[in-house]
Amino acid sequence: MSVEVERKFLCNADTLKTLQEIGVCLGQRQFCDQYFDTPKFDLTLRDMWLRKRKGCWELKCPTTSNGTEERSGEQSKAAALCSRYKEITNLPEIQLRVKEVIKDVCADRETEMSPSQEDESWLSKINLVCFAEFTTVRRSFTLEEEGVQVDLDQADFGYHVGEIEVLLPEGGDLQSALEKIERTAGKLGLTGDQRVEGKMHVYLKSNHPEHYAKLLSEHIL
Ligand code: V4E
Numbered sequence: 001m002s003v004e005v006e007r008k009f010l011c012n013a014d015t016l017k018t019l020q021e022i023g024v025c026l027g028q029r030q031f032c033d034q035y036f037d038t039p040k041f042d043l044t045l046r047d048m049w050l051r052k053r054k055g056c057w058e059l060k061c062p063t064t065s066n067g068t069e070e071r072s073g074e075q076s077k078a079a080a081l082c083s084r085y086k087e088i089t090n091l092p093e094i095q096l097r098v099k100e101v102i103k104d105v106c107a108d109r110e111t112e113m114s115p116s117q118e119d120e121s122w123l124s125k126i127n128l129v130c131f132a133e134f135t136t137v138r139r140s141f142t143l144e145e146e147g148v149q150v151d152l153d154q155a156d157f158g159y160h161v162g163e164i165e166v167l168l169p170e171g172g173d174l175q176s177a178l179e180k181i182e183r184t185a186g187k188l189g190l191t192g193d194q195r196v197e198g199k200m201h202v203y204l205k206s207n208h209p210e211h212y213a214k215l216l217s218e219h220i221l
Helices: 013-022 073-080 091-101 103-107 121-125 174-187 199-207 209-217
Strands: 002-009 024-037 049-053 056-062 082-088 129-143 148-155 160-169
Touching: 002 174, 013 129, 013 148, 056 091, 073 082, 073 174, 082 091, 082 174, 091 103, 129 199, 148 174, 148 199, 160 174, 199 209
Parallel strands: none
Antiparallel strands: 002 082, 002 160, 024 049, 024 129, 049 056, 056 082, 129 148, 148 160
């Protein structure tokens, strides 16, 4: 399991130019994401995001630390612009975690699950349905001296967003990851101090406004 720490940003022509100058391009790829939840949003209302991308399952969950580690004022501001999630990619573990959360749905059902990536019958057994599906074209760069990856995403519903990302092994140094992200943001000339919306914000706002409103009211988005 690893923890993804990332800061999203809006990429303009100047940012792109700087990124091309100081970063190494890792290439471009395209993928389709499908996100799943129960009809009552049991997962996403707990800030858990179950996704299938290129045939592989991933579950993003909140990290256990509550984000109140001791920091200076400047460090806190930088940390507030970043999100961090545990990333689980092992399918049996994902199934276990999801079942734990939606125990009531599972209680009177047969929930024996196949760990095969292709067999999707486990989804309907615990009432999971696809609520979002979109394709992203992603250009990736690395800033080798910082050990960060910078992704520029273009979603098929017309939203462009960048993200500076560090993948931490479990128990890795969060403060140093935040500093790498902060330094990279400085090098790219990012000045904004507002959190930038992710693809899911924009997708749900226009495709599932009720789901979006519920997540906003619970401060998940
Ligand atoms: C965690 C999360 C979601 C799932 C994935 O979102 P994101 O990391 O934005 O997608 P993507 O395609 O960049 O994934 P990657 O390739 O990096 O693994 S959808 C909504 N959330 C919560 C969330 C949040 N509350 N605030 C921000 C800024 N982002 C995500």
